[in-house]
Amino acid sequence: MKKVVLGNTNIIVSRLCFGSLTMTPFQANLSIKEGAYLIKYAYDRGINFLDTAEIYDNYKYIREALKGIKREDYVIASKTYAYTAKMAEESLQQALKEIGTDYIDIFLLHEQESIHTVRGHFEAVEYFLKAKESGLIRSFGISTHRVSGALAAKEIKEIEIIHPIVNKLGIGIHDGNIHDMLNILSDLHDMGKGIYAMKPLGGGHLIGSMEEALGFVRDIPYLDSIAIGMQSTDEIDANIKFMEEGSISDELAGRLKKSRKLIVADYCIGCGKCEKRCRQGGITVIGSRAVPNENCILCGYCATVCPEFCIKVI
Ligand code: SF4
Ligand code: SF4
Numbered sequence: 001m002k003k004v005v006l007g008n009t010n011i012i013v014s015r016l017c018f019g020s021l022t023m024t025p026f027q028a029n030l031s032i033k034e035g036a037y038l039i040k041y042a043y044d045r046g047i048n049f050l051d052t053a054e055i056y057d058n059y060k061y062i063r064e065a066l067k068g069i070k071r072e073d074y075v076i077a078s079k080t081y082a083y084t085a086k087m088a089e090e091s092l093q094q095a096l097k098e099i100g101t102d103y104i105d106i107f108l109l110h111e112q113e114s115i116h117t118v119r120g121h122f123e124a125v126e127y128f129l130k131a132k133e134s135g136l137i138r139s140f141g142i143s144t145h146r147v148s149g150a151l152a153a154k155e156i157k158e159i160e161i162i163h164p165i166v167n168k169l170g171i172g173i174h175d176g177n178i179h180d181m182l183n184i185l186s187d188l189h190d191m192g193k194g195i196y197a198m199k200p201l202g203g204g205h206l207i208g209s210m211e212e213a214l215g216f217v218r219d220i221p222y223l224d225s226i227a228i229g230m231q232s233t234d235e236i237d238a239n240i241k242f243m244e245e246g247s248i249s250d251e252l253a254g255r256l257k258k259s260r261k262l263i264v265a266d267y268c269i270g271c272g273k274c275e276k277r278c279r280q281g282g283i284t285v286i287g288s289r290a291v292p293n294e295n296c297i298l299c300g301y302c303a304t305v306c307p308e309f310c311i312k313v314i
Contacts, residue, residue: 001046007194013049019229039065059098077106088124147176171202189222265310274302
């Protein structure tokens with residue numbers, strides 16, 4: 001697996017990043033042993049970069065997986081919603097303790113919306129900059145679902161790493177389209193910021209056109225790495241093969257497509273926009289919640305209109 005340097009940092013990562021939310025109780029609900037096996041399997045195949053977050057509650061999987069791997073051979077990115085110095089310290093200490101490590105490579109403020117949101121987190125930002133000076137983290141940044149979040153990284157020089165949504169349809173980008181996002185990311189790259197993208201398959205919605213969707217992000221030269229959620233060795237193998245060779249076998253693609261389903265998060269507000277958008281009759285609001293049915297073809301178009309971003313194909 002090809003490795004690259006993340007922006008102007010000295011952090012070297014594989015172009016494919018292991019998105020680890022997929023193994024948690026929120027998604028595949030793997031045991032710690034099963035999840036750790038997957039992380040180690042991916043590492044043995046050249047993926048040295050893992051993305052997690054405090055809310056994923058999966059540090060214990062990582063701790064188990066890293067046993068036997070030299071710490072400097074592995075790159076961990078985590079995220080927090082902390083906005084005070086105290087909360088930031090608690091978040092970082094929790095990550096260090098539960099993963100069993102002396103430092104975290106990349107610590108991000110989670111889901112930043114704009115420069116105003118980042119400024120509202122200034123105490124946490126200051127804490128992480130000090131943590132960087134003392135070696136507890138190696139770099140600081142933000143994750144965002146918004147073009148205005150990416151713009152914040154342009155304005156704030158201390159943001160070294162950005163973790164934005166990038167996929168061919170712009171699924172999940174709240175305030176613009178994919179072209180708006182890419183224009184900013186290209187500038188950020190030129191400024192020396194490290195960029196690792198999330199949701200190249202639109203949270204699973206683009207699985208039906210997997211090769212095209214992955215090809216789109218893979219060929220963007222200013223994306224250093226791409227985080228993809230993986231929950232089986234099949235998926236790890238397929239993603240590595242695709243990143244390296246640009247294609248996967250029809251048989252493997254078929255197996256992956258069959259294992260997916262559409263889920264609607266509990267926080268659906270029953271607004272009905274998904275039902276109106278779907279041309280297949282694949283989802284209906286019943287009571288105050290959207291419910292998918294057998295007509296759903298997992299195209300993912302309904303997710304592009306959900307104001308709560310609560311539809312996923314897993
Ligand atoms: S668009 Fe989203 S919030 Fe609205 S009913 Fe559908 S799933 Fe629920
Ligand atoms: S994924 Fe596609 S087919 Fe399924 S409910 Fe959404 S829009 Fe309809």
